[in-house]
Structures are given as C-alpha cells and as structure tokens.
Amino acid sequence: MNLKTGVAAAALALALTGCTTASQKNNSVAMQGCKAENVMQQTTLYFGLSRPAGNDITAQEWQQFVDRDVTPRFRDGLTVFDARGQWLGNDGKVAREQSKALMLIHGTDAQSEASIEALRGIYKSRFAQESVMRVDRPVCVQF
Structure with a gap:
C-alpha cells in the first residue's frame, strides 16, 4: 500500500467512524424519551x-x-x-x-x-x- 492509498483509507475509516457515532447518538437521543x-x-x-x-x-x-x-x-x-x-x-x-x-x-x-x-x-x-x-x-x- 502506498502513502496516498494509506491516507485515503485512513480518511475513509475516520469518516465512517463519525457516521457510526452520529447514528448511535441519534438513536440514543430518540430513545431518551421512551x-x-x-x-x-x-x-x-x-x-x-x-x-x-x-x-x-x-x-x-x-x-x-x-x-x-x-x-x-x-x-x-x-x-x-x-x-x-x-x-x-x-x-x-x-x-x-x-x-x-x-x-x-x-x-x-x-x-x-x-x-x-x-x-x-x-x-x-x-x-x-x-x-x-x-x-x-x-x-x-x-x-
């Protein structure tokens, strides 16, 4: 894996982690009033x-x-x-x-x-x- 590919993979992983965290946060907020x-x-x-x-x-x-x-x-x-x-x-x-x-x-x-x-x-x-x-x-x- 070259440096450019490694940076792109790291950026993608970081972006996906943010999406998962946001999704979990939204579920948590929605469930608080339940x-x-x-x-x-x-x-x-x-x-x-x-x-x-x-x-x-x-x-x-x-x-x-x-x-x-x-x-x-x-x-x-x-x-x-x-x-x-x-x-x-x-x-x-x-x-x-x-x-x-x-x-x-x-x-x-x-x-x-x-x-x-x-x-x-x-x-x-x-x-x-x-x-x-x-x-x-x-x-x-x-x-």
Whole structure:
C-alpha cells in the first residue's frame, strides 16, 4: 500500500467512524424519551425469492414459510413487505430479484434472537439462498 492509498483509507475509516457515532447518538437521543416498558427491538429480514438454479420461490412456498416457521415463533405479529433487491453474490455478479421484507418488533431476549437466527437458517437451507440480510435497531413502541 502506498502513502496516498494509506491516507485515503485512513480518511475513509475516520469518516465512517463519525457516521457510526452520529447514528448511535441519534438513536440514543430518540430513545431518551421512551419509557422502559416501550423499548423494543425492530428486526427486518430480507429474503430473496430467486433460487440459484431453478424456479423462483412461489407465493405459496413463501406463505407456507410464514405460516409454518415465522408465525409460531412470532405469534404477537409481524409485517411483510414486497421488495425488489439487488446484491453482490459470492460469484462477484450483481443479482437483482423480487424479495420479501419481514419486519419483527420484539424484545431483546435470547429466545427472540434464537428464533430470528433459526428463520434465517431455515430459509437459506430450504431455498438454497446464500444469505438472508438482517437489520436491527432499537425502537420506542406504543400500542
């Protein structure tokens, strides 16, 4: 690595650190006014609907996954969104596909964590997927 590349890498790392700190600060400020009993976790999982080889995952297959695997683990409720995703595959090619986004609002307990990871594993195995993206953030929830 030459000096110019090293300086650029250091500047990028510093800039990204600032973004992370600002994001954490914003979450902290937003959560300050939240009552402890209203603090929960929002997890959104992104499921691709294309198989590497073969037909796309059908609406019936998706609904069976939700009914048999998701709902028993998250009986209190969930939200599903239709999405269109793009990502870089392990083969270095950009993949574009229809997707489903599953939003879960849950506690920060070990059972929720285990259930979410189980869903990711089941889906990847059953539908030959490389990954299921997961995004987590704290939220203030009122019903």
